[in-house]
Amino acid sequence: METKILKLKLKIWRQKNANSVGSFVDYDVSVSPDASFLEMLDELNNKLESQGLEPVVFESDCREGICGTCGLVINGQPHGPIPRIATCQLHMRNFKDGDTIWIEPFRAKAFPVIKDLMVDRSGFDKILQAGGYISANVGGAQDANMIPIPKDVASEAFDAAACIGCGACVAACKNASAMLFVSAKISHLGLLPQGQPERYRRVDRMIKVMDELGFGSCTNTYACEAECPKGISVKFIARMNRDYIAAKLKSKTLEQV
Amino acid sequence: MNWLNNFLNSSIGKKFVMAITGSFLLIFLIIHLIGNITLFFGPDAFNGYVKTLDVIKPLIRVIELVLLAAFVFHIFNGFRLWLENKRARPVEYKINGSTENSSIFSRTMFISGSIIFIFLVLHLGTFFWRFNVHDPQQLADAHQYYDIVVGFFQIWWYVLLYIIAMILLGFHLNHGFQSAFQTFGLNSKKYTPLIKKLGTIYAIIMAVGFASMPIYFFLSGGVK
Ligand code: SF4
Numbered sequence: 001m002e003t004k005i006l007k008l009k010l011k012i013w014r015q016k017n018a019n020s021v022g023s024f025v026d027y028d029v030s031v032s033p034d035a036s037f038l039e040m041l042d043e044l045n046n047k048l049e050s051q052g053l054e055p056v057v058f059e060s061d062c063r064e065g066i067c068g069t070c071g072l073v074i075n076g077q078p079h080g081p082i083p084r085i086a087t088c089q090l091h092m093r094n095f096k097d098g099d100t101i102w103i104e105p106f107r108a109k110a111f112p113v114i115k116d117l118m119v120d121r122s123g124f125d126k127i128l129q130a131g132g133y134i135s136a137n138v139g140g141a142q143d144a145n146m147i148p149i150p151k152d153v154a155s156e157a158f159d160a161a162a163c164i165g166c167g168a169c170v171a172a173c174k175n176a177s178a179m180l181f182v183s184a185k186i187s188h189l190g191l192l193p194q195g196q197p198e199r200y201r202r203v204d205r206m207i208k209v210m211d212e213l214g215f216g217s218c219t220n221t222y223a224c225e226a227e228c229p230k231g232i233s234v235k236f237i238a239r240m241n242r243d244y245i246a247a248k249l250k251s252k253t254l255e256q257v
Numbered sequence: 258m259n260w261l262n263n264f265l266n267s268s269i270g271k272k273f274v275m276a277i278t279g280s281f282l283l284i285f286l287i288i289h290l291i292g293n294i295t296l297f298f299g300p301d302a303f304n305g306y307v308k309t310l311d312v313i314k315p316l317i318r319v320i321e322l323v324l325l326a327a328f329v330f331h332i333f334n335g336f337r338l339w340l341e342n343k344r345a346r347p348v349e350y351k352i353n354g355s356t357e358n359s360s361i362f363s364r365t366m367f368i369s370g371s372i373i374f375i376f377l378v379l380h381l382g383t384f385f386w387r388f389n390v391h392d393p394q395q396l397a398d399a400h401q402y403y404d405i406v407v408g409f410f411q412i413w414w415y416v417l418l419y420i421i422a423m424i425l426l427g428f429h430l431n432h433g434f435q436s437a438f439q440t441f442g443l444n445s446k447k448y449t450p451l452i453k454k455l456g457t458i459y460a461i462i463m464a465v466g467f468a469s470m471p472i473y474f475f476l477s478g479g480v481k
Pocket residue numbers: 068162163164165166167168169170180181184224227228229230231232
């Protein structure tokens with residue numbers, strides 16, 4: 001079977017640095033339908049470099065959908081038109097010959113553009129530092145089987161733990177809210193016995209930092225769940241709301257938990 | 258009261274305020290609609306209903322105060338959320354793919370809410386004001402409540418605005434109903450699909466129910 005080469009028009013957001021004003025630049029590319037989306041950008045960059053032009057800056061690492069580094073807004077959708085995959089898992093066979101493809105960075109006040117399509121997502125790290133951990137005791141390791149965890153609880157925690165921290169939920173949300181990410185992290189730890197000691201402090205602190213970083217407030221549009229490459233469910237946001245209110249009710253001090 | 262302040266100004270606190278005031282308004286609308294249905298049973302039924310409300314006035318006044326608080330918080334908080342959420346994305350997307358990932362009802366809460374607010378102001382001015390402030394004694398004696406309402410329902414632009422507002426109310430309620438449950442932390446495979454269906458049914462009943470009155474009286478020319 002012969003493979004047809006796709007001729008595409010790309011409109012890519014180019015921005016020199018965080019302080020400059022960006023704009024879209026047009027590129028014409030010819031690419032095999034078997035190429036991945038990022039391979040298409042690699043080819044474009046090779047061409048640009050050979051012409052002595054500045055390549056397009058975008059991020060990637062694992063290129064198999066597990067690290068969360070990649071993340072582009074393709075024709076208005078984070079990680080492109082195909083549900084449940086990261087940008088690196090998107091293939092050109094999903095586009096038609098002659099298509100125009102708009103490629104933008106994740107846009108949020110809390111995710112400032114560093115250059116072109118690369119944004120600063122260190123806000124996520126700050127949220128995790130505020131409470132995305134469990135306390136581990138020193139001493140000999142306990143037998144793992146000494147802590148009984150029901151299968152359904154383990155599965156639910158695992159569903160939440162599938163979050164790769166890519167930030168597509170923020171990018172998709174019309175309010176640039178980070179609640180899906182934060183709720184996934186809170187649930188992944190808070191559902192398991194090991195996460196209990198910090199359970200309420202965790203939710204209180206992580207929400208506080210999330211709010212301070214300038215992410216918007218969730219209004220339950222559920223765009224995050226629809227665009228999340230791992231299909232993280234908004235039921236975790238509901239669970240986080242419960243835990244947050246419980247944290248406020250349980251706290252014995254008048255300040256924070 | 259620092260802790261309360263912190264809670265109410267947090268992202269989850271704000272949605273909690275929306276949900277709790279919204280839930281109160283959801284219940285209020287049911288009672289309001291049941292009361293209004295008496296319009297269809299003629300002047301005596303409707304005037305009798307309004308007079309009954311008059312008899313239990315002290316109780317009604319208390320409910321009105323709670324209602325006022327619910328409206329003020331809901332509207333103020335909603336406006337604030339809209340403003341802050343706009344600021345959370347200073348540079349907009351060139352291509353907006355939101356139709357692919359979210360419902361129109363959820364994305365238009367601010368605009369539907371704003372138009373319902375304009376309607377509410379007009380609504381209070383036309384009915385609430387006249388019934389309560391504008392010489393209520395004279396009104397009560399003359400049993401004119403029914404005539405006032407039906408009179409307004411003869412004005413084409415009033416009826417049109419009424420219908421538009423009720424359609425948007427339906428939009429607003431369709432999202433708001435299930436959204437309140439989500440905010441309260443009630444989301445489960447088991448009952449969330451049911452809640453969403455109930456919300457849609459509720460929204461349709463409210464929109465059609467409230468809009469049916471101006472439509473009926475406009476078309477029938479106000480016959481008694
Ligand atoms: S919740 Fe989904 S979209 Fe958000 S960071 Fe995690 S994997 Fe990415």
